[in-house]
Amino acid sequence: MNYSFEYIxxxxxxxxxxxxxxxxxxxxxxxxxxxENLNESLxxxxxxxxxxxxxxxxxxxxxxxxxxxxxNGAKIAYxxxxxxxxxxxxxxxxxxxxxxxxxxxxxxxxxxxxxxxKSETTFxxxxxxxxxxxxxxxxxxxxxxVDFVSEIISCVKDKNNKILSGDPKKVKKVTDCWKxxxxxxxxxxxxxxxDTRI
Numbered sequence: 001m002n003y004s005f006e007y008i009x010x011x012x013x014x015x016x017x018x019x020x021x022x023x024x025x026x027x028x029x030x031x032x033x034x035x036e037n038l039n040e041s042l043x044x045x046x047x048x049x050x051x052x053x054x055x056x057x058x059x060x061x062x063x064x065x066x067x068x069x070x071x072n073g074a075k076i077a078y079x080x081x082x083x084x085x086x087x088x089x090x091x092x093x094x095x096x097x098x099x100x101x102x103x104x105x106x107x108x109x110x111x112x113x114x115x116x117x118k119s120e121t122t123f124x125x126x127x128x129x130x131x132x133x134x135x136x137x138x139x140x141x142x143x144x145x146v147d148f149v150s151e152i153i154s155c156v157k158d159k160n161n162k163i164l165s166g167d168p169k170k171v172k173k174v175t176d177c178w179k180x181x182x183x184x185x186x187x188x189x190x191x192x193x194x195d196t197r198i
Contacts, residue, residue, distance in 0.1 A: 067131060067134075070131075070144060070180075070191070071129050071131065071146070073191065074129060074144075074146050074178075074180060074191070075126050075129050075148075077093075077096050077180075077191070077193065078126065078129070078148055078150070078176075078178065079123050079126070079150075080092070080093050080096070081093055081096060081097065081193065082121065082123060082150075082152070083121065083123055085105055085108075085109070086119045086120070086121035086154070087119075088109045088112065088113065088119070090102065090105055090106065090109070095190055096190060096191075096192065096193060097192060097193045098181070098192045098193060098194040100194070101193055101194060101195065101196065116158060116159035117156055117157070117158060117159075117164070118156070118157045118158075118159075118161075119154070119155075119156050120154065120155050120156075120157065120168060121152060121153070121154040122152065122153040122154070123150070123152055124150070124151035124152060124153060124171055125150065125151055126148060126149070126150045126151075127149040127150060127151060127173070128147075128148070128149045129146055129147070129148050129149075130146065130147050131144060131145070131146055132145040132146060132147050132177065133145045137181070140183050140184055140185045140186075141181055141182065141183055141184070142181070142182055142184050143179055143180070143181045143194070144179070144180050144181075144191070145177060145178070145179045145180075146177070146178050146179075146180065147175065147176075147177050148174075148175070148176045148177075148178065149173060149174070149175050150173070150174050150176070151171050151172070151173055151174075152171070152172060152174050153167075153168065153169070153170065153171050153172070154166045154172070155167055155168045176196065176197075177196075177197040178193055178195065178196050178197075179193070179194050179195035179196075179197075180192060180193055180194065181194045
């Protein structure tokens with residue numbers, strides 16, 4: 001039996017494999033020991049040295065444009081929440097408030113009603129809204145703390161319309177510190193109010 005054709009096939013396959021190897025080596029190159037260390041090239045410290053306007057990884061995810069869009073939405077939410085809380089009706093803004101904070105607000109509204117008190121608030125405007133800090137929490141959540149300075153006319157009256165606190169004719173400046181949270185991987189555009197500090 002003649003095996004010469006099988007040997008020729010093996011030789012041809014070896015030549016093809018060698019050709020492919022040489023072509024790949026020419027395209028991809030070979031290790032010389034002088035390659036750039038990928039970990040070093042991606043080092044965070046170097047990245048932030050080259051981009052001084054970014055203070056940390058949070059700034060990469062929450063850049064200036066996103067901060068501006070966020071603040072515009074935060075101002076709207078702030079006014080809606082203040083006004084709705086004063087009216088004692090939170091139904092329209094439930095999607096803007098964390099369950100824990102919503103419970104606290106509803107308890108405060110119930111207490112006010114039980115005492116026969118009435119809150120009157122006129123929202124004049126927001127003087128300033130500035131991001132105090134922002135940070136990534138867990139894997140998917142980012143939290144942003146905002147300082148609001150607003151002008152509001154407010155007073156609290158009893159069931160006989162007697163003014164107990166505030167002044168219905170005087171504009172006062174109010175400073176609030178609110179914290180918002182959002183799942184950055186969620187399709188829901190809304191941020192949730194998760195904490196309020198005066």
